[in-house]
Amino acid sequence: MKKAFKIIGVIILIFAIALVATPYLFKGKIKQLVIKSINKNVDAVVAFNDVDLSLLKNFPKTTVIIDDLSIVNKAPFENDTLFYSETFTLKMSIKELFKGTGEPKSIDAFSSENGKVNVIFNNDGLANYDIALKDKNERDSIENNDFALNFQHYNIKNLRFTYFDEASKMSVILDSINHEGSGDFKNKILELDTKSTAKLAVSIDQKNYLNNIALSLDALLGMDLENFKYTFKENEALVNLLPIAFDGFIQITDVGQLYDLKFKTPTSSFINFLGLIPEMYSGKLENVKTSGDFKVNGIIKGSYSETTIPAFDIEIASNNASFQYPNLPKSVKNIVIDSRIVNKTGILNDTYVNLDKLSYTIDQDMFTAKSTIQNIMENPMIDAELKGIVNLENVSKAYPIKLEKPLTGILKADVVTRFDMKSVEAGKYQNIQNSGTITVTDFNYESKEMAKPFKIKQAAIAFNPKEIRLNKFDGETGNSDFHVTGSLDNFYGFLFNNQVLKGNFDMTSHQFEVADFMETKKDTTSTKTSKEALKIPAFLDVTMVAKATTVVYDNLNLKEVSGNLVIKDQAVSLSNLKMNAFGGEIALSGMVSTKEETPKFEMNLGLNSLNISESFTQLAMLKAIAPIANSVIGKLNSTIKLSGDLTNNLTPNLKTISGNLIGQLLESKLKPSNSQLLTALSSNVKFIDLEKLNFDALKMVLNFKDGKVEINPFTLKYQDINIEVAGSHGFDQSMAYNLKFDVPAKYLGSEVTNLISKLKPANVAKIENLPINALLSGSFANPKVSTDMKQATTNLVTQLVEMQKGKLINQATEALGNLIPGKTKVDTTITKSVDTIKKETPIKEPLNKVKDSIVKNTLNNLFKKKSKT
Template structure:
């Protein structure tokens, strides 16, 4: 009997185990269908589900359903925007719920989400992307369908992990980001009344119209909420909240009505110690509060009562107060004393625009430096009116001695302010500066700051700013860094628009300098330590070499300024510019240069152009007027000119040219990307001489072409050079050396590779003594008119040139030419002589004796040479002389090579 019982028990257990493994596969598709159906029946959006799984073991004896990668994507007018994304959703229910038929709701007992994102957007017309509920969906359903629900809630607990909530209103430019939200609650939702025990923590960032009010503020709330589900009233019971490190407690309730929310809430700080004020500051900036000794109090308390709806807000009164408080960090030498804070934010009508802010007093003292300010703001919603006063002195060097500000380098200097201002935001927005009332001044003296990476500190000996109704004037700004000095004066026309409305900063300035070293204002590249890589097996790979890092240069988009500059000396790398003057216009992420003039390289440069960093790749366009520049210095010290004409560095003389350039810039170095350079150079050389021995190219040419002394070529010519697609194209031009002419044509790349053709027209007399022997056989006039075309092809690079010539072929051509001339001369001579002899033989020259008788010819004498024999003799003689000259010439040429 026992065996039978054990046998059947074993069989039942086996069946149950098999069932537990197989049921998830049987119900998987059904549950996925229910999830999609539950969402699709309610929303007009695109819903996607990555995967659905069912487990009977993880929360046994409950069934656990996991939904992965659930997303809800908006349709028009927010087409493509993600409204909701959940990396993981877990639903827990009784196993019996899996066996319910169609139309029966599954009872959910708990749920959790993980790695979710919620995006709430309002467009400029006030439409929200969350308004996706199907219109008329309920009206079109049958009574049976209305009664049928995929899921029913009998939740006992829920949990949200790592949720990011984003909110953006295009009309008000309000942006709220609640990040790393973790929240859980325990309560019996099946009851009409329950106490929900909740725990919440998150970080909050708040921006309004590009102005940041809160950045990653830590929030924490542990609260028990009394919930009346029938009346929709939620009451604060036991609770404790923290804003960063400041503790608050809440009381009151929130009720949900058709018209909005009925709010009746009070709150106040848990303690009255002045540490509450420091606790508002993020710990990364305030340090450990355990290290602080405080005296006096700081309290925050408030009340809100009334209806929050589309047209009203609750009446509220929030107060921040401190009376003669002080604090001192034990690790720092100085204290902050005589701290007074009296601030109220009040609304007495329930109309948002009637809210006003009174900062009646905000004051403190560090050593002997006293700072005092007050401000009042009205009409906060429609057109804020601001009335503020600021007066005080702050020794910047004492700030870090009294407060643990983490600065990379210390500050020093005395800041004094005595300013009164009164304005409304519409005047700021519209530029009606005549309605803005300003008065007072701000000064900074003895300011000393050494930015990271800079060799020398930046020292402002004196800076004075005066405030008046129409503008803010920089009456003095004297500064030095390294060996550079600058003095600036000018004015800002819309300072308030820049500060409060993120408008462009408009101004006009004049800058003067005795010496300006550009390197003094540039940070050195920083070296980033390479992180050791890890193999798949977890072993550390050898660390890579440290990499240098530097940020791409961007011209600030907010600048709209004109600067007229005058500097006696400007040093840029190895360049020394004198008497630099011109105008610089900064606008729309670009700098335009106008009427810039400077003396350099024994001459002058005038230029105009622009540089823009607005696109992904910075660009430039510039025109240069080069006047009487020393050629050697220009083409050895200016990299761009060196790339355009590398050989010009061995030329002495003066350059006058008009240069037009445009192309891309290296984003970090802001130097031209030569591969993208296009433009032209049109100019001339004067008073030139050449040091051929300093050029590998000219030396190689000289060894191949002895008939030209390249150091004596006349280069006083006008040239036209074009550049595009990484190549420099020299328009054909002709040079003279004595009575030798050469035509030059070709291109070279900015990578220094070249392809040039040199076509020489060389008088034959320059081809050596052997050719001279041949020329001696010619008449002087014929010899002087005889020239030889010789071509030279230049390849390789300027540092490693390859030169090929057709000199041998040209000499052979010359030899044949001389042979032909000699042959023609002897043929003509022989022909003339033969004709004379033939005439004599035919009686044209008879011998008559004195007695009138004829003497017969002496037939025993040798006959005169025939015409054909004379012709052959002349040909042979010329051929022999030419061949001997050519042999001697080639022997010498071979020895030279």
């Protein structure tokens, strides 16, 4: 027994060692086989992260795991990824590992997880999936494949398949594909049992036609691998909730594919039609009451090649159907659908669509439509008719449309249109045949994206060959009313060919409040804020002539507003815009452009007799230019030129503004109490009453740049005082101004006046006006005012004392001359004594004392000289 256990133990040990060691022994070999097998069959760049080998994962099978497998195209699709799989797995028997070189390794199963397939057709019709080696000699030299595809099962999980045709701009996306199949591929003829689910989206030129359509297919396929023929035997497909059954085959030939298929809806309930609509639009279909039928029948027969497509005839029909949702009060009745999509020749351009009838009723309102589309590839020709009445309020009562507020209004249509797309593209509107009218009355719409509920009282659109005419459009929102007439010149080019929408309109309004259109309600359900700049639509080329009795903008009431507006090339241009405001008139022209990343603006303003304090207080731009203007009582004539950048919400960025203002004040004066700056200035220059300053006919020039306003120096007059003003301030309200006052001495107080009165008229005439400087700094809200008044007054007093001392010396000299008989001239000794006294006598000494000192000293010197003699 011990010996037996030892033998068993040794066997187990050897087996365990083999399980562990085998992957390491064969990993390099398998890795080289994978690289060789792929590269010798495809003309593309193949890469993967690693290849692992496991005996335990699917024992007794061997599992080969390839991580991050990718196939990348070469020219003309260079660097485009054709295929990617996060994990690609092959399963095979362990014995396959021991086969020699040249013997193909038989694969029992394979799987792929989290993969992507991108199929592209370029403008030349070339496909990126055609990567097989083209050299026949090279293909013939391959005698044996490294791997034999004898699998019996395969599985694909979470695959995304993308198809894009550059010529037609058509995109088809199959997402979240889960597909598996079972069959014995060792046989040339077999049955393959498959199960598939996916979600479908189709768009053409970035316009979505199908989105998130759920697909599923359980099918038993007969496969003839020798003749490449695949036959539908038993199958059940669902398009959303619409069931489809297939019958027939698809065969791959040397020139393409051969189709012989029939399909139909196995049941004909109208619920099948509602099942075609994605649930996000149709709502839950449980307990929906329906009557009538809905059928889809089709035949596809013929070959698909470079020059042909299979002929087909697809019928979509319903007769006298109805539906009603359980929680809605209205039903849709008398539904008729009669439509066919046909191609009889196999030539793609011969495909045509006939919608012979589409009609329904809600209550007593009936709506019908019919159309045909022919010549779809070369020059689509469209013929359509619309006729009927739609009560918009009933739509939301019969169908689960998700709206914040229900629509109301009556739509009436009676329109016939016939046109071809080449005429639309070339602007040959004479080839378009339009007739009929569409009217809308009492239309109401409310949404969180709009500031106020929007109402169209009445609108009438007339269709004619040259244009679509808006004969009437009377609407209101909030406190605003508007009445518009005009025309659209190329509506079809805009609708079908992404052309610019052109139009000319006239608008009148009694009351137009900008806030009714511009202010949006805050969305309390979202914390996100948009940082993107507002953009003027690039698809508009519209001219509008507008008139309004009153326009309300912020807190401004503008009267008799009129002007021209052009929207083109992502810019709005204004011309001849006139309005009455602030007791005067404003003329405006300019432009706002959002074409560049940073929006720009240019503006020219003409102000005529505007009330200064009102306009410069209520208009933010003018207030920044002249913050002190709220203290000026009077009128203004001015021209203003501005340009600069705009913020994301299209308001001026003051730091970027440049331009100038040339203005003239009319009958204007100051009210200092309205300004902290003027109040501070008044307390420092008491010799001037600022309220009595004369501003009448004063002209000023201001220049703005880099956030600063530079003022050209100008001079004010106050009685016989001249005031020169110069300096600048910033849009941030900081300032640096210099005021120079040319002040007569008589305004400097009683001491100076008394001194002047004691001088001879000749000396008084020599006294010049005193220059006094005032420096204004800080900000308009917190000003700092400093003057050199004290120093200037001290200098003047010194000058006056010198003059007075000179006067007294002259008087003393004259008196001494009179005391000495015969003395006609004063001795030089006296003069020298006077000079000495002038130097020694303090300025502050009383004038009488100065006079006595002069006399005494002069006499002493005089008599000393005589005794010597």
